[in-house]
Amino acid sequence: MHIRRDRRLWASKFRIYFCLYYIGSLLLPGALLAQPAPDGTRFIVNADFESGDLAGWKHWKTKSAAITSDAHSGEFAVKIGPESGFCVQETKVRSNSRYRISAFVKVESGAEEVQFMVSDFGGTARSVSSALTSYTQVSIDFETAYSTEKLLISFTHPSGKGSAYADGVELKYLGEAPEPKLQEFVQIPIRIQKEDGGVLQLPNGKMNWFQQDKFGMFIHWGVYASMPEGNEWVRHQEKWGHEYYQRRARDPETGFTAARYDPNEWAALAKKAGMKYMVLTTRHHDGYALFDSKHPSGWTSKKDLGRDLIREYTVAVRASGLRLGLYYSPMSWRYPGYYDVTGRDCKPNVWGYTTAAWHNADARDMKEEVYEQVTTILKDYGNIDYMFWDGGWLGQIVNDSLEKAFWDPGRYQNPASEWPVREKYVTREPGTGKPLGIMGLVRKLQPDLVVNERFAWVGDVHAEEGGSATSGDIRFLQYGEKCVSLQKGGWGYRPNREVYPFEEVVVFLSNCVVRNINLLLNVAPDREGVIPKNQQDVLLKTGDWLSKMGKAIYGTTGGPWQPLFGEYGFTFRDNKIYCHIYKGYRAFSSGTFTTQSLGNKKVAKVVNLFDGKPLRWTKNTNRTITISGVDYSRSPATTILEITLTEPVYP
Structure with a gap:
């Protein structure tokens, strides 16, 4: 099969350098970003390229991206290449939502590929690639974070003398994202030298x-x-x-x-x-x-x-x-x-x-x-x-x-x-x-x-x-x-x-x-x-x-639980867990914070790290603790709570 998902997320070099390096100049003016609705496609500017130009889409000026009449439907599509090239657009999405984004893509030569990617929605960037020489619909399912309202869409032709084509971008709202699953301590893998x-x-x-x-x-x-x-x-x-x-x-x-x-x-x-x-x-x-x-x-x-x-x-x-x-x-x-x-x-x-x-x-x-x-x-x-x-x-x-x-x-x-x-x-x-x-x-x-x-x-x-x-x-x-x-x-x-x-x-x-x-x-x-x-x-x-x-910050390790973008993340050292809490946390206004599962670990104390103030906490039946009396105004950009356990986080 010629459709390859997440192929190296090709971005390890090209996307990171050529897309993100100039991201500030590539993003659309705020006036183009309308309020989101279930029909997300209409908030992608020129999603079908039928304006006959690249309105809404940006591309680095040394890279080739142009309108072509070789379309899947309608009169126009975008042609990327020859050689490496891309075009990108930032659009609005609903927070805390499930989406499916799709597009019709093809390449001139089966030895090359076109990559369709979504990123900056609060999760890990996702992509799908195709090396088919006739238009094929590819799609990506993803969930937006609770605190994000944007999405970066990109089409990339990584290399080769041919070109890639894209048409008919569709962004479909699938409903609210499910509640985050309760986490246990992550298992830390052993790094192997390459x-x-x-x-x-x-x-x-x-x-x-x-x-x-x-x-x-x-x-x-x-x-x-x-x-x-x-x-x-x-x-x-x-x-x-x-x-x-x-x-x-x-x-x-x-x-x-x-x-x-x-x-x-x-x-x-x-x-x-x-x-x-x-x-x-x-x-x-x-x-x-x-x-x-x-x-x-x-x-x-x-x-x-x-x-x-x-x-x-x-x-x-x-x-x-x-x-x-x-x-x-x-x-x-x-x-x-x-x-x-x-x-x-x-x-x-x-x-x-x-x-x-x-x-x-x-x-x-x-x-x-x-x-x-x-x-x-x-x-x-x-x-x-x-x-x-x-x-x-x-x-x-x-x-x-x-x-x-x-x-x-x-x-x-x-x-x-x-x-x-x-x-x-x-x-x-x-x-x-x-x-x-x-x-x-x-x-x-x-x-x-x-x-x-x-x-x-x-x-x-x-x-x-x-x-x-x-x-x-x-x-x-x-x-x-x-x-x-x-x-x-x-x-x-x-x-x-x-x-x-x-x-x-x-x-x-x-x-x-x-x-x-x-x-x-x-x-x-x-x-x-x-x-x-x-x-x-x-x-x-x-x-x-x-x-x-x-x-x-210093001398810590990320964990023991996975972060939730825009809401919270964690670091730890010895018997301390540090909860980093952001303004987007869904219970921010309550003055409380609930951890993930501590398993059989026992808590000795909790303090607001900014001022050292001790905080009250209660243990829940699911082995989480809820910390109360948190003054998020002390360090509103990032509040950090220090949990001291009676034993090391990891043996």
């Missing part, structure tokens, strides 16, 4: 600090901070050539100066905010490096400003006692070969590059620069705790086999590679003399370094993105991290941009820890190196909140 490319994931012991720290500061900073037209993707969005972009960056009056850059101040702010680690961009997709790269093609702060900004940062972070993290993007728009690594198949791009044989050598130069820079970072900047890779896909298209063949991300480089790295940029393994690949370099030069999965290797950590609270079940089998930009719209500096209020940041953090993942919250310094005041203010308020609530 091997990829001859390299094992780090063992649990070396991941302990990451599991315990929970909260980190992400910093997107580079020459793009001097471009008011956009954010870190401004060169791409505006289709600027490298020379123009570089000239703008080097302008002494308006360009990137780092004149007020003091990483000691950044580290001090991170500590006040309750953050335990920091991650700074060493290089983003524009190819500008904040460190002293020796590659002849390198464009660096050392060359432009006479400063190694990463050196200053690493010294400051170590002095602060925080864990040291770095970000590095291997992709670079400076190389046309990035879109055409074979020289035989140029991928769609905003600069109009077309297939040319010389692109193969250009791509090899790009690879060599990456090997020189990654080796430099790993060798010359002391011990690093965490590396956030970003952008290992080629031509901005996910193609696992090509990425592995090109980058050699495992232990060794392939001696028969079509893109061999010259000897001067090679590090060989002692004893065998084999040339090390990316993870071979990591494990040799920084054996305890935690890395994510965005460089064609399985990763020690799975990265999630998006400006909405994390949903779904507890992540037990894979260490995880949610990345959110504090600034609304983009990760790099934008003048006078609004930020998420402190209350939402608290909800982001709590929703992460109850699911056993970290929150990496991004700040965006300006061209001189100053973090805007509105961002600093939110961080300081978050730090004040954590000074009271940190016991329920």
